[in-house]
Amino acid sequence: GNSVTQxxxxxxxxxxxxxxxxxxxxxxGYPSLFWYVQYPGEGLQLLLKATKADDKGSNKGFEATxxxxxxxxxxxxxxxxxxxxxxxxxxLSPTSGSRLxxxxxxQLTVNP
Amino acid sequence: DTEVTQxxxxxxxxxxxxxxxxxxxxxxxxxxxxxKQKAKKPPELMFVYSYEKLSINESVPSRFSPECPNxxxxxxxxxxxxxxxxxxxxxxxxxxxxxxxxxxxxxxAGSRLTVL
Numbered sequence: 569g570n571s572v573t574q575x576x577x578x579x580x581x582x583x584x585x586x587x588x589x590x591x592x593x594x595x596x597g598y599p600s601l602f603w604y605v606q607y608p609g610e611g612l613q614l615l616l617k618a619t620k621a622d623d624k625g626s627n628k629g630f631e632a633t634x635x636x637x638x639x640x641x642x643x644x645x646x647x648x649x650x651x652x653x654x655x656x657x658x659x660l661s662p663t664s665g666s667r668l669x670x671x672x673x674x675q676l677t678v679n680p
Numbered sequence: 681d682t683e684v685t686q687x688x689x690x691x692x693x694x695x696x697x698x699x700x701x702x703x704x705x706x707x708x709x710x711x712x713x714x715x716k717q718k719a720k721k722p723p724e725l726m727f728v729y730s731y732e733k734l735s736i737n738e739s740v741p742s743r744f745s746p747e748c749p750n751x752x753x754x755x756x757x758x759x760x761x762x763x764x765x766x767x768x769x770x771x772x773x774x775x776x777x778x779x780x781x782x783x784x785x786x787x788x789a790g791s792r793l794t795v796l
Contacts, residue, residue, distance in 0.1 A: 602784070611787040611788050612772075612787040614784060617784060657722055667728075673722055
C-alpha cells in the first residue's frame, strides 16, 4: 500500500535559519505529492505540489522537488520566519483516485 | 471564491444530543470529503462524495451520518457520540476524484467537536 514517512519533530529553529523537512514515500505508479501546512487552530492549507518526477513545487519561499529515484519530496526554505511556525504534512495522492495518504506531520517552531 | 466554509467552528454536545456539522464550497468542485483529526495526528478520511453520491465510507460508525444535499453542500449528522469522538472535523473539496490533476484538496478551517 501507499505510505509517507516524515522526519520526526518537533523542529525548533531560530529566525532566518535554513529549513529542511524530509519526506519519503512508497507508492505504485506515479503519485502526486503535496505539502500541506496547518497553523494553530486552523485547517490544512495546500503549501505546494508536484505531479510528476523532477517537478519542483514552490510557494512563499518553500520548495520541494519530486525525486522518483529516491522516492523523496523534501521541503526546504532558505530563511524561516516566526510566522512559519506550524505543523507541516507531506502527502501523496495515487495515480487515480482521491485517497490522500498523509505523513505523521512535523511541528516547526521558529523563535525570534 | 476559493474557500471551503465550515460551521460551527466549535461544538459541545452531550452523548444523547443530535447535532450537525455543515460545509459549503462554491468553487464548482464535484468531490467533497469529511476527515477527522485528533490532536497531533494527521487527518483520517471518513467519507468521500463524488458527484453527490457517496463513493467512500471508511468503515465509520453509524453514529456519523453524512449527507450531500447538492454539489455545494455537505453535512455530517451526529447522534449518540462518545467522548472519544471529540476531534477536529475537517471538510475538503476537490475538482474531481479521478485524474491526478483533479485531486488537489482544498480544506476548510474545521469544526472542533467536544463530546461530554
